[in-house]
Amino acid sequence: MKVKYFAWVRERIGKAEETVEPPAGVRTIEDLIAWLSQQGETYAHAFERPKVIRAAIDHAHVRPDTAIAGAREIAFFPPMTGG
Amino acid sequence: MTAIVTIRIQEQDFDTAREIAALSHGRTDIGAVVSFSGICRGNDSGEEIAALTLEHYPGMAEAEIMRRAEQAMARWPLSGLTVIHRHGRITPGQNIVLVVTASSHRQAAFEAAEFLMDYLKTSAPFWKREESAGGESWVEARAHDDEAAARWTRS
Numbered sequence: 001m002k003v004k005y006f007a008w009v010r011e012r013i014g015k016a017e018e019t020v021e022p023p024a025g026v027r028t029i030e031d032l033i034a035w036l037s038q039q040g041e042t043y044a045h046a047f048e049r050p051k052v053i054r055a056a057i058d059h060a061h062v063r064p065d066t067a068i069a070g071a072r073e074i075a076f077f078p079p080m081t082g083g
Numbered sequence: 084m085t086a087i088v089t090i091r092i093q094e095q096d097f098d099t100a101r102e103i104a105a106l107s108h109g110r111t112d113i114g115a116v117v118s119f120s121g122i123c124r125g126n127d128s129g130e131e132i133a134a135l136t137l138e139h140y141p142g143m144a145e146a147e148i149m150r151r152a153e154q155a156m157a158r159w160p161l162s163g164l165t166v167i168h169r170h171g172r173i174t175p176g177q178n179i180v181l182v183v184t185a186s187s188h189r190q191a192a193f194e195a196a197e198f199l200m201d202y203l204k205t206s207a208p209f210w211k212r213e214e215s216a217g218g219e220s221w222v223e224a225r226a227h228d229d230e231a232a233a234r235w236t237r238s
Contacts, residue, residue: 007138007210008221059143060150061206075140075208079224082137082168082209083121083180083200 006077012046030064087163094171115189117196125175133214140208151202159191201232
């Protein structure tokens with residue numbers, strides 16, 4: 001699945017998007033955050049405060065316990081500051 | 084007549100008067116138009132700001148604003164609404180965002196404009212980066228913006 005990062009999450013990880021293939025046990029958004037956090041120091045830094053991170057599946061906001069099965073595009077970003 | 088919904092995410096500036104005219108032109112059922120312009124401030128909590136750079140999530144930004152526009156249309160009897168949000172580098176005094184709502188009566192137009200702005204602040208995927216003498220930093224989300232958005236889900 002494709003994963004996108006925005007704002008300081010993107011900066012800390014050092015890339016805007018990538019394709020990831022998490023193992024079968026990674027079922028939800030919070031599982032995916034926990035798994036990504038183990039993919040290196042930059043990821044650990046980006047996700048060091050998982051409760052702050054917001055997520056979207058296929059362009060819609062989702063909660064941490066949302067299942068990721070069938071997702072085409074998942075995005076992680078800080079709380080929004082537009083408007 | 085059917086309601087006109089316009090949502091644009093763009094780098095270039097917009098003309099508020101033109102957008103208001105576009106929404107109400109040739110119609111006699113509209114009795115109220117409310118517009119809100121969000122403008123880049125030259126200082127934030129006493130610190131001088133040289134510029135803001137707005138990052139956004141293309142695709143989701145349009146989709147999320149459309150979902151909020153549909154909620155507004157379902158909640159208030161609107162004749163039309165326009166939301167324009169800029170991205171890229173914006174300097175103090177320049178426009179950032181525009182919300183225009185039109186209805187037969189003022190209350191619906193006022194409330195819908197406020198509803199849309201509250202959700203643009205908290206749920207549209209945009210992030211502001213601030214340039215000041217002290218360097219660059221991401222703007223922190225504010226709790227009072229979340230509280231402002233939350234009031235629409237009460238009562």
